[in-house]
Amino acid sequence: MSVPEQEWQWEQRRVDDVVGQIRRRAAELEAQIGDVRADVVELRRNFWDEVTINLSSLDDLVETHFSIRQQAEVLADRERMHQQGARELKTLRKLADSPYFGRIDFQENGSPRPESIYIGIASFKADDDTFLIYDWRAPIASLYYDHTPGPVSYEAPAGTMEGTMSLKRQFVIHDGTIRLMFDASVTIGDELLMEVLSRHADVHMRNIVATIQKEQNRIIRHDRGRLLVVQGAAGSGKTSAALQRVAYLLYKYRKTLTADEMLLFSPNPLFSSYVSTVLPELGEENMRQATFHEYLVHRLGRLFEVENPFDQLEYVLTQSGAPEHAVRLAAIRYKGSTAFLRLIRAYQEFLLLQGMQFRPVRLEDRVIVSAEEIKRQFYQPGAPRRMPERLEWLRDWLLKQVSAFAEREWQAEWVEREVEALDPADYRKAYQQMRQSPFAGDADDYDRQREILARMVLRRYLRPVRARIKRFQFVNPTALYRRLFQDPSFAKRLAGADGLPAEWPEICELTLKYLDQRTLPYEDATPYLYLKELVQGVHMNTTVRHVLVDEAQDYSPFQLEFLKRLFPRARMTLLGDLNQTISPYGGALGNQEDLLQLYGPQETDVIRLTRSYRSTREIVEFTRGMVPGGEAIVPFERTGDRPQVVQARDRTSLHRGIVEAVEHLKRCGCQSIAIICKTAAESREAHEALGPGLGATLVDAFTPEFAPGILILPSYLAKGVEFDGVVVYDASEDAYHTEGDRYLLYTVCTRAMHHLWIGCLGTPSRFILDQPDTTYRLRQAGE
Numbered sequence: 001m002s003v004p005e006q007e008w009q010w011e012q013r014r015v016d017d018v019v020g021q022i023r024r025r026a027a028e029l030e031a032q033i034g035d036v037r038a039d040v041v042e043l044r045r046n047f048w049d050e051v052t053i054n055l056s057s058l059d060d061l062v063e064t065h066f067s068i069r070q071q072a073e074v075l076a077d078r079e080r081m082h083q084q085g086a087r088e089l090k091t092l093r094k095l096a097d098s099p100y101f102g103r104i105d106f107q108e109n110g111s112p113r114p115e116s117i118y119i120g121i122a123s124f125k126a127d128d129d130t131f132l133i134y135d136w137r138a139p140i141a142s143l144y145y146d147h148t149p150g151p152v153s154y155e156a157p158a159g160t161m162e163g164t165m166s167l168k169r170q171f172v173i174h175d176g177t178i179r180l181m182f183d184a185s186v187t188i189g190d191e192l193l194m195e196v197l198s199r200h201a202d203v204h205m206r207n208i209v210a211t212i213q214k215e216q217n218r219i220i221r222h223d224r225g226r227l228l229v230v231q232g233a234a235g236s237g238k239t240s241a242a243l244q245r246v247a248y249l250l251y252k253y254r255k256t257l258t259a260d261e262m263l264l265f266s267p268n269p270l271f272s273s274y275v276s277t278v279l280p281e282l283g284e285e286n287m288r289q290a291t292f293h294e295y296l297v298h299r300l301g302r303l304f305e306v307e308n309p310f311d312q313l314e315y316v317l318t319q320s321g322a323p324e325h326a327v328r329l330a331a332i333r334y335k336g337s338t339a340f341l342r343l344i345r346a347y348q349e350f351l352l353l354q355g356m357q358f359r360p361v362r363l364e365d366r367v368i369v370s371a372e373e374i375k376r377q378f379y380q381p382g383a384p385r386r387m388p389e390r391l392e393w394l395r396d397w398l399l400k401q402v403s404a405f406a407e408r409e410w411q412a413e414w415v416e417r418e419v420e421a422l423d424p425a426d427y428r429k430a431y432q433q434m435r436q437s438p439f440a441g442d443a444d445d446y447d448r449q450r451e452i453l454a455r456m457v458l459r460r461y462l463r464p465v466r467a468r469i470k471r472f473q474f475v476n477p478t479a480l481y482r483r484l485f486q487d488p489s490f491a492k493r494l495a496g497a498d499g500l501p502a503e504w505p506e507i508c509e510l511t512l513k514y515l516d517q518r519t520l521p522y523e524d525a526t527p528y529l530y531l532k533e534l535v536q537g538v539h540m541n542t543t544v545r546h547v548l549v550d551e552a553q554d555y556s557p558f559q560l561e562f563l564k565r566l567f568p569r570a571r572m573t574l575l576g577d578l579n580q581t582i583s584p585y586g587g588a589l590g591n592q593e594d595l596l597q598l599y600g601p602q603e604t605d606v607i608r609l610t611r612s613y614r615s616t617r618e619i620v621e622f623t624r625g626m627v628p629g630g631e632a633i634v635p636f637e638r639t640g641d642r643p644q645v646v647q648a649r650d651r652t653s654l655h656r657g658i659v660e661a662v663e664h665l666k667r668c669g670c671q672s673i674a675i676i677c678k679t680a681a682e683s684r685e686a687h688e689a690l691g692p693g694l695g696a697t698l699v700d701a702f703t704p705e706f707a708p709g710i711l712i713l714p715s716y717l718a719k720g721v722e723f724d725g726v727v728v729y730d731a732s733e734d735a736y737h738t739e740g741d742r743y744l745l746y747t748v749c750t751r752a753m754h755h756l757w758i759g760c761l762g763t764p765s766r767f768i769l770d771q772p773d774t775t776y777r778l779r780q781a782g783e
């Protein structure tokens with residue numbers, strides 16, 4: 001609903017006034033920051049002049065230490081002030097450009113008149129402390145997202161606030177000038193949303209705070225239980241909601257939660273860069289980001305070449321003719337299941353009784369404790385019952401054996417030789433130590449000094465040995481993991497009622513082959529790490545308090561269990577769409593039972609999003625027909641061209657058709673165009689043929705960030721991102737016919753915001769031809 005001219009002028013005057021106050025505050029802050037910056041420079045320059053350095057005695061050393069520490073603290077404090085000031089200034093500058101995007105007039109029950117609440121990306125108070133702008137995360141701002149004018153309520157720290165909302169107004173303000181203004185009668189007026197969604201795709205994701213929808217607001221402000229599962233259609237705003245959720249939590253718990261206590265697992269490094277600007281745009285620091293593969297490499301990269309999930313997928317998609325293909329697929333499915341997790345737990349129980357494999361404790365090539373001796377000790381009748389305690393007990397025993405070895409060894413000839421080769425400084429140290437003895441000065445001084453030096457040598461030699469023991473490196477997890485596959489009948493007993501896949505003997509053979517090459521297939525990496533932790537001690541991250549997993553449908557149930565254990569103090573948000581499952585695991589989100597069991601039903605909430613915002617109505621109607629249950633996906637009322645399906649007889653005419661399509665999309669105003677292929681191999685071929693002519697960039701798993709313009713990329717790297725126009729390189733029946741292909745094709749097509757063009761080398765895929773929506777245009781290339 002448009003706003004009368006007079007109102008418009010009144011609102012512009014208010015904007016002018018508020019922007020004036022913001023600019024004044026920014027100028028003051030800038031001057032203050034200038035002073036702090038000068039302090040920091042001064043402190044850095046004169047750092048060493050301000051500390052007293054004296055290393056002559058122990059007391060002087062201690063004093064020097066404290067003097068340096070004190071000076072470093074002063075510097076760190078000023079630096080912190082500077083950083084905080086700079087951040088505040090950045091926010092003020094943003095507010096000066098666009099101070100707010102919403103206004104609600106709310107009269108609380110019992111209060112004499114309504115109050116106008118203006119909502120922006122951060123709060124701003126006048127000099128008299130009245131709020132000129134409320135932060136979008138303040139409790140009262142919920143009214144803006146959740147309600148239409150009428151009787152309303154919201155949750156505040158003091159309880160439920162009830163009253164009446166008489167006005168809800170939306171603004172688009174740039175450069176301190178109101179560009180658009182609507183009075184909304186429905187929940188967040190569709191007019192503003194329409195305007196926002198009609199824009200071009202960006203190389204970075206944008207924040208959505210001005211137009212958060214009611215159901216998304218539930219995700220953002222959800223604050224109970226250990227696990228929130230968000231299942232939403234393609235383009236329904238899962239990632240957007242997740243990022244605004246991070247900003248919300250940082251605001252709500254600003255005294256106790258920091259950005260580096262929040263971690264987002266993203267599907268690939270490209271995606272990480274795509275979403276990296278949302279939080280800074282909102283004046284917050286970025287949370288930590290990683291891919292699950294990066295974590296696996298961090299933990300196992302020294303032991304193995306850990307396969308990338310994209311190479312795994314590339315194998316699955318391109319090697320279907322290979323003799324091992326079916327076995328590998330079965331392995332991937334089984335090794336991602338909770339049945340395999342249970343088998344590994346059963347294996348741990350078994351290992352408490354027999355079968356542990358140890359590495360001898362050595363000092364260079366001398367065995368201090370043999371693997372056999374360690375094993376004997378481990379299975380001693382008096383050993384503790386549970387694995388962690390038993391390992392700790394064994395560790396302590398081994399450390400004692402090392403001490404006994406040192407005791408036996410200090411007079412050995414080789415130690416004697418090493419003593420001769422020691423530095424004069426070591427001799428001085430030994431001399432000083434000896435002088436401190438109450439018996440110093442007697443005839444035994446020489447022997448005593450030799451003994452001190454010999455023990456010094458041994459301590460140095462044995463330090464790495466002790467460190468390895470403390471890290472439980474006397475256990476051999478690789479040998480233990482191998483053991484599971486060495487005799488196919490061995491795992492049968494452990495699997496019990498769960499059973500094993502029919503292909504188990506072949507899976508065993510294949511796994512051993514990879515392990516022999518020191519390669520860890522992606523499907524083995526998490527189970528291997530899990531077993532390693534069961535027998536070498538668990539790594540836990542207790543600093544992370546919130547873990548968000550995007551594209552969670554591509555995680556196996558095993559991996560989710562692993563994450564739960566890895567972050568015992570964290571609350572988890574899983575965001576996913578079953579219809580976009582591209583991983584061959586079968587998708588952890590598909591099994592409600594497993595999901596509810598993860599933290600228990602009491603601790604789990606599931607929120608579903610069915611409205612799709614990314615694509616035009618025509619594209620949503622077309623793509624939803626590809627997937628079962630797609631009719632539940634509701635398109636947003638933004639219309640555009642019908643998707644085009646173009647059938648080509650040969651590759652030359654396919655390429656000609658693609659070039660024409662790209663030219664057409666450019667004429668339509670598309671700034672970002674993606675030619676999406678099924679695999680990396682196909683992308684390379686397409687790039688060779690089309691890249692130079694179109695000026696297109698090839699994107700692969702190592703591309704650090706998206707460039708604007710025309711890109712050629714494999715399906716799985718398009719996950720989570722969007723483009724003005726999408727050209728599907730070849731969606732023929734030959735290319736997409738399995739159930740897995742169905743979801744891949746859906747994922748690819750749903751990347752399009754405004755235009756979708758689909759090329760087919762031969763007959764179009766069944767997922768195009770068999771779908772109920774027939775409004776798309778099907779034609780022959782060249783027509």
Ligand SMILES: Nc1ncnc2c1ncn2[C@@H]1O[C@H](COP(=O)(O)OP(=O)(O)OP(=O)(O)O)[C@@H](O)[C@H]1O
Nearest residue numbers: 208211212213234235236237238239240613614720
């Ligand atoms: N409330 C909203 N206001 C404005 N834009 C929105 C809103 N919700 C979603 N969008 C836009 O819709 C597009 C899709 O959002 P997003 O990528 O968060 O969806 P998604 O569910 O994670 O998608 P997918 O699963 O397909 O990757 C983005 O351009 C986002 O800015």
